[in-house]
Amino acid sequence: MFAYVVRRLIAAIPVLVVASFLAYALVALSGDPLEPMKLRNPPAPQRTIDLETQRLGLDDNIFARYGHWLWGVLHGNFGESVQSNYDIGDNLARSSVVTLRLVVVAMLLALILAVLTGVLSAVRQYSKFDYTTTFLGFVFLAMPSFWIAIVLKDFAVRYNKATGTTVFYTIGETSQNYDSLSAAGKFGDIVGHLVLPTISLALISYAAWSRYQRAAMLEVLNSDYVRLARAKGLTWRKVLVKHVLRTALIPLVTVTALDIAAILGGAVITETVFNWNGLGRMLLTGVSRADTNAVAGWLLLAGLVVIAFNVIADVLYAVLDPRIRHD
Amino acid sequence: MTAPSEVLLEVDDLTVGFPTEDGIVQAVRGVSYQVRRGDAVGIVGESGSGKSVTSLAVMGLLPRNARITGSIRLLGEELLGRTDDAMSKIRGNKVAMIFQDPLTSLNPVYTVGVQIAEAIQAHHSVGKVRAMQRAAELLEVVGIPNPQLRVNSYPHEMSGGMRQRVVIAIAMANDPDLIIADEPTTALDVTVQAQVLEALEAARKETGAALVLITHDLGVIAGHADRVNVMYAGKLVETGTVDEIFYQPRMPYTLGLLGSLPRIDESGRPRLIPITGTPPSLLNLPPGCPFGPRCPKVRDLCEASEPALTGTTNPRHQAACHFHTELASATAEEVFS
């Protein structure tokens, strides 16, 4: 098993390297960070432009720039930012704590709800519950994530106004006075701010995964081995738990991991709606300033997270399904 | 004829219908038969003739939407209308079933030992260790080498023939009175078929169970059954002893099945004789004999009314053909050419 994990990790390295180069080149070639400086009226002095060009290493070719950047990253230096006094590495570290909190909690929520819904609607196929959750799933899948977020936020604001209290937090990842709170207060503050963004982010994954879980359940329910398990005289409940659920959970592992990139993208949007200062803001700031090093660092981190999830999923899959243990 | 022993299974006027978007498919249309203790009964017919559905009805494993009428009695007790929990006490305990495809019949995520042991534990309160021991013993009975080692194998580590022997081991685990084997060898290579049938015989010898052997292969029937039921379009069309069916068939369909079987005991027969056409749709079946459209001897009466199953030379050799008397000593060549 250990050798398998190592093999998977080694196989991931070239993918990550190529992905980071692709990301770096795309950002570097699609815009010039000094454009605002050059178009300014009156234009910035040539000397300032030259200095900036040199500081950001813009006069090198793309391969040299990428190589230089990657070398730096491997040594813990994410390179110069277009913004002055902006440490890309520090910001990545701080923002990712904020964002991964949201992503992980939303994924857990979506998973739990999706499995429950998928199992119930497959076992009661064509029941009212099945039809309702299926239709709701379609609706959630059709909603832009920012739209759900804005609607939720609006309801929360209205509710707060009507009750005159702050039941729901709608702005930021923590309160203004966060630093002055006790440990328990800090925890409560974080949880309170997580509620609405988590629900917004979880809904779409929930919809997709519950459909998936339902289909997987149905496939197993109609399988020959479930029929044999029933022919053995196992009770329906036992067949359901031991044979159907155990086997039907396996494919969800892969699907969850495959969706992590999309969830990270969704987090960017959710954070924007709720004014979080996390990876979303960092990306959009970097993007709007053509901050190649910042955006490339961001995408590298995203790629790392995605690959990490995929490796974990592969290992989990190997644990859950004996058929691939010896591959 | 020996003295009739106790009637184990009695199926009486069983009908099964499935509602579909096009209407109700009548998969079984009034089937009656008996299985006595220790008997081996073969059921033959093409796919879709209702032979599997009949047995699934006995097991109580038909889909919830199936419409079932008639009666199924096991040792005199009615099975139809029981709750699923009540049926699960009979399934695998008094009646066991073996399915067609051994490659998909076992759960890929559990070892075969666990899957045999859970069958034992479903009906007996024995510990896990004891159940696994028994699983190994059962593997030995069905002829799997190194059973102590093999209980810990996963299904994908075994060949199709081995897996089917595991399924047979599961079937005999609780010493059933009746084993229903639904096309147990169809999905297997010819060379493996004999071994699996041997394992099935070993299982019968060990448990003394009666056997219902469902197959479309008359060759398998000849070696392993005492009585034969021929099914066509959801009905029994001929029933009798193996000898009666093989040597004095009284229904053109049975003749057709025999004619399409290669035989070494009739030298000089020029070629195999196929039955032309396909079985009828079981949706809105027209009146008359369902085999009529494919029967070379079809007459006006056949299109007007469906023949009932009636006794021929003896009351227990029955055929559903208006003209069964004319078929005495007929051969497939004569009828089908």
Added chain:
Amino acid sequence: MTSAPPVVPVPAAAVVRERTQSEMVLRRFSRHRAAVTSLVLLLLVVLFAYVGPLIWKYSFTDITDDLSQPPSLGHPFGTDLIGHDTMAQVMRGTQQSLKIALSIALIGTVLGSLWGAIAGLYRGRWDFLMMRIVDVILTLPTIAVAAAVAAQGVGGSQWWSIAIILGALTWPYVSRVVRGVVLSLREQEFIEAARALGGGSTRIILRHLLPNALGAITVTATLTIATGILGEAALSFLGVGVQSPDTSLGLLVSINRDAVNTRPWLFYFPGLFIILIALTINFVGDGLRDAFDPKQTRVRQ
């Protein structure tokens, strides 16, 4: 959970009259009530977007004297702060969003199908290399990459530049699906039979692989339109999609997000159109999937 439905597949007892494949597909699709309803609704939305502006008295650029009016007979979807008729804007927005989504689907499907089919057919080293490239692209969050590229105004933020960017990030998904279908079709007995009978590879591709993969490709293409609509909306929401003075459904929702509390019609109408389009397309895709899948035996209870 213990209400025991013994689910066992129904044996193929019913052999109904044979039909051609397209007849079967059409028949099965027409049985899918949600899909048929959705198709009708979708057609109405398309009519609304393309024929509507010819009939409706306002254009999306017109500025009327009615400022911030709630929905009324004169302005069914109300007006905004400077007097734009929201319905005219939604018509134009729907037009642009549909155009972008269709282009994304077209680019994604054509590239993805070719890529996936070639990888699946050649297998071996080519397949490995091509699929690693797909892995690379799927490693990066689509929205982030699209935002990074679109933010710099590549292509002058025209509708087609957004379509190309999102299309170029969509094809890897399609290629995975198509490759899977091609690989499984290769193993099927009828392909082996065609090969054994001496069919050339061109013939096998044209006569057997393509028609059988067509179902999966059609379904994927349909679903890609829905993700395209949502992708455009997300980009426009982040401010890197369609730019004013042009408009799209995503942009309309985005500029009116702060009006949700005070003038909700500005926010809800374009949003509901996004949902309506994505929802109906997904239902149509679902209907097509059921219709194309010959294994499905749906027994109504």
